Amino acid sequence: MLDARGSAAAAAAPLLAVQGLTKRYGGLVAAKDITFQIGAGEILGLIGPNGSGKSTVMQVIMGIQRPNAGAVRVRGVDVAGWPSHRIAQQGVGIVFQHSRPLHRQTVLENIMLGLLPDKLLKLVADRHVRERARAIAERVGLGGVLDRKPGTLPFADLRRMELAKAIARDPKVVLIDEPFAGLTASEMDSFARLVADFRADGRAVLLVDHNVKSLAALADRVFAMYLGERIAEGTAEEVTRDPTVRRVYLGGGIDVAKRPPRAAGDAPILQVENVSVLYGKAQALEGVSLHVHQGESVSVVGLNGAGKTTLFNAISGLVPYNGRIVWNGEELHGRSAAAIARSGIVQCPETRELFGDLDVRENLDLAGQHLPAPEASRQLEWLYLLFPRLRDRERQIARTMSGGEQQMLAIARSLMMRPKLLILDEPTLGLAPVILEQISNALEQLRSTTSITVLLGEQNVTFALPHADRIYVLDHARIVWEGEPSCFAAEAAATYL
């Protein structure tokens, strides 16, 4: 197809050029007019908080999602909207955050998979395939475990195997999702070296992560997104200094509400002591301790993957843990999730978990099942005052509502169960500022008119700070800071950005 001039242009063009990329999910614009380029031997960091659209951009490049508009040029060829396998054949490889290896095959066979051609008549692998797979395994540091099954490998080695599978296809463009998630400091170093090798090989690398800090040493340039839009671009240092980026991650003039001081000396209603959680081989929580007092609002802030949801799931009895969690003087270990919920700890999960095919009223009624009828209707009346929007939408099917309305319903449904402790996990995820304000007002009302204790998990510091009496910062499975909201900007902001 390409004439001589065309191929010359392709050679000079960047390996990956994304132009005007837009992706909508229904009414939500997940990525809007995104444009960037990556040349040979260059590493671009794509950052943004949870829900900013960075994963969407990556998925569109790989062909896992189809864009609504825009172009994705790989070596000069527009591949936007192609199926994944053709984009892969055009020279794009991806390293997923979560690996799903073939468990009955050995590590070597898993890597060989990446070396096989997409042909139906390949009944016998070429002789060189096994040797190539072996060489790649050596390169990423898997030389000693070639004949083991993936299930027996530590987490970091599984990540290496994913990297090896991507290398096997010899991609010109490599997309890596959260390269360092779940790794220890020394493992991070060896991973960084492997990624740097990609640059030395002359590949174009796109690293997708939450914040600049984790990519600063590696990325040549950083592209920052928020709510689907580009907010900054430049070197890691420039992006870190960028006022918009600082406002998104740290909040602008952080507004700290004046709180009436707590009666001194009252015992905490919830104590988490030295709690650790392992997911298979990944350390999701490590020695986390915190306490919450009656009527207090406590925020746990941390980026996606820091361990917030795991912490809440441990408190709600949804994941096994080591350590102690004491609620109202009673140890929760060994009690079922249902028993914990009945004792007054109600979690409003990040994923909302609404009954999508039921309407607003039915969702609320379900949560109010255990209440006597008059009390349930009084509670419902109160919730409609708290979220007037829900009264207007009473008969609307939950899954057809906007994200903000669904979030309100999720919170209302949790409150319908009359919690003593309300755990809110990322209530602001993917929501527009105007909705944030309404949810913010509702939380303020809760604080001033009820005795409900609130534990809020957020990566959006701007939202978390005004609603907190105290803040914990969770980073890579550990609590790294604890203090008053007024001290956050000065003491903890640097660890967060």
Place this chain on the structure above:
Amino acid sequence: MTDTLRGLLGSRQVWIALVLAAALVTLPWMVSAYILGILTIAYYFGVFAMSWDLLFGFANEVNFGPTFLIGCGAYAAGLLNAHGAPVWACLIAGGAAALLGGVVLAVPALRLSGPYFGLATLVAVLLLQQFIVIFASTTGGEIGLTMNDILSTEPITNYWYALGFMTASGLVLFTLSRSPVGLILQASGQDRIGASALGFNIVKHKLAAFCISAVFSGLAGAMLVFYLGTASVGTVVDVAVGVQVIIAAVLGGRRTILGAAIGSIFLILAGEALRPLGQLSTFVVSGIALLVILFFADGLMGLLLHRRGDT
């Protein structure tokens, strides 16, 4: 080639299968013609179940209508034979008809995800069944179609045909499952996105698996009706027959191919052994199958392999 060969010889499954095959070869000198007849049917079922396992175990697609493919093969062979075609031509036609039917069904059905593929295959069986009943003047309808020819009148000869056919099919399907395309098929079945991101056209690979499954099912269906001497809805098309194939494959052990054949032999022999119980025998066999599915999801082959540490 040597790698594949070494891989095959290194597998415990292959040794289990070889020992079993050796045992089956000696049976004509040890058991009655009646038992040989039961086993002959069991071997054809073994091929149905192995073909089904290629789809379920490797492509991760549940085909609730194995009898659509089997029935296409059986009736195509039967109808041609009624018009005077020789047996060998009818067998080839049976395989080809199942392939054609399979492609017509799978091309649209593989675009569906989740349980819808399975539902589409189930509906296909009902359609085929209705078709046969409606065109009764040609197909014999509910009474069935009597074949002009049969494979052989000798039970021992029939036994050899069935055992040979099952062994050959098992060898092909098992080798295929352990080959590079088998590896790609497993990756496509277990992680759609991951496999396509590695550059594999998963629809193509699944379609190929479906076609292979169809050819063996259709061929086995055609062989079976030439053994039985009749083709009827109750023996090669009915949903209950398909359920039996599925139970046999799951009972034998998912993703093992050879386990499916063992499951079929076990299921049919158990049904025969419990025949004195009358109506209860089906109940007891189904109960055993349910227990195995609930508590030993890896099936009989899984039990054999796990005990010896070959997971």
